[in-house]
Amino acid sequence: MKRIVTAAVVPLLAITAGCATKGFVQEQTAPLADRLGGVEKRLSTIEAQVADLAKRPVVSPADLDAVKRESADASAQAQQAAQSAQSSAGAASAAASRTETAASRAEAAASKAEGAAQQAEKAAGKSVKAFELQQKK
Known part of the structure; x- marks a missing residue:
C-alpha cells in the first residue's frame, strides 16, 4: 500500500x-x-x-558653395551701400553747412536792408520838410 x-x-x-x-x-x-x-x-x-x-532635401557641397558665394556677394553689396551712405552723409553735412552759412549771410543782408530802409525813410522825411520850407519862402 x-x-x-x-x-x-x-x-x-x-x-x-x-x-x-x-x-x-x-x-x-x-x-x-x-x-x-x-x-x-x-x-x-x-x-x-x-x-x-x-x-528633407539633401544639401550637396555644391549647394553650400553657392550659398556661401551668395552670402559673400550680399555682404559686399551691403558694404558698398554703407560706403555710399557715408559719402552721402558727408555730402549732406557739407550742404547743410553751406546752407547755414547762406542763411546767416541772408540775415545779415536783411538787417542791412532794414538799416538802409530806415535811413531812406529819414531822408524822405527831411526831403519833405525841406520842400515844405521852400514852399513857404
Missing part, C-alpha cells in the same frame, strides 16, 4: 508543483509587457523621425 500511495502521491505532487497558475504567469509577464510597450513607443517615435528625415 505504501507503494501505491507513493506511486499516486509523487505524480500528484509533480503535477501540482510544476504547474503555474494564471495569476503567477501574469505577475511574471506584466513587467515585461510594460517594458515592451515602452520600447514599441520609442521605436515608433524613431521611425517617425527617420521618415521626416527622409522627406
Whole structure:
C-alpha cells in the first residue's frame, strides 16, 4: 500500500508543483509587457523621425558653395551701400553747412536792408520838410 500511495502521491505532487497558475504567469509577464510597450513607443517615435528625415532635401557641397558665394556677394553689396551712405552723409553735412552759412549771410543782408530802409525813410522825411520850407519862402 505504501507503494501505491507513493506511486499516486509523487505524480500528484509533480503535477501540482510544476504547474503555474494564471495569476503567477501574469505577475511574471506584466513587467515585461510594460517594458515592451515602452520600447514599441520609442521605436515608433524613431521611425517617425527617420521618415521626416527622409522627406528633407539633401544639401550637396555644391549647394553650400553657392550659398556661401551668395552670402559673400550680399555682404559686399551691403558694404558698398554703407560706403555710399557715408559719402552721402558727408555730402549732406557739407550742404547743410553751406546752407547755414547762406542763411546767416541772408540775415545779415536783411538787417542791412532794414538799416538802409530806415535811413531812406529819414531822408524822405527831411526831403519833405525841406520842400515844405521852400514852399513857404
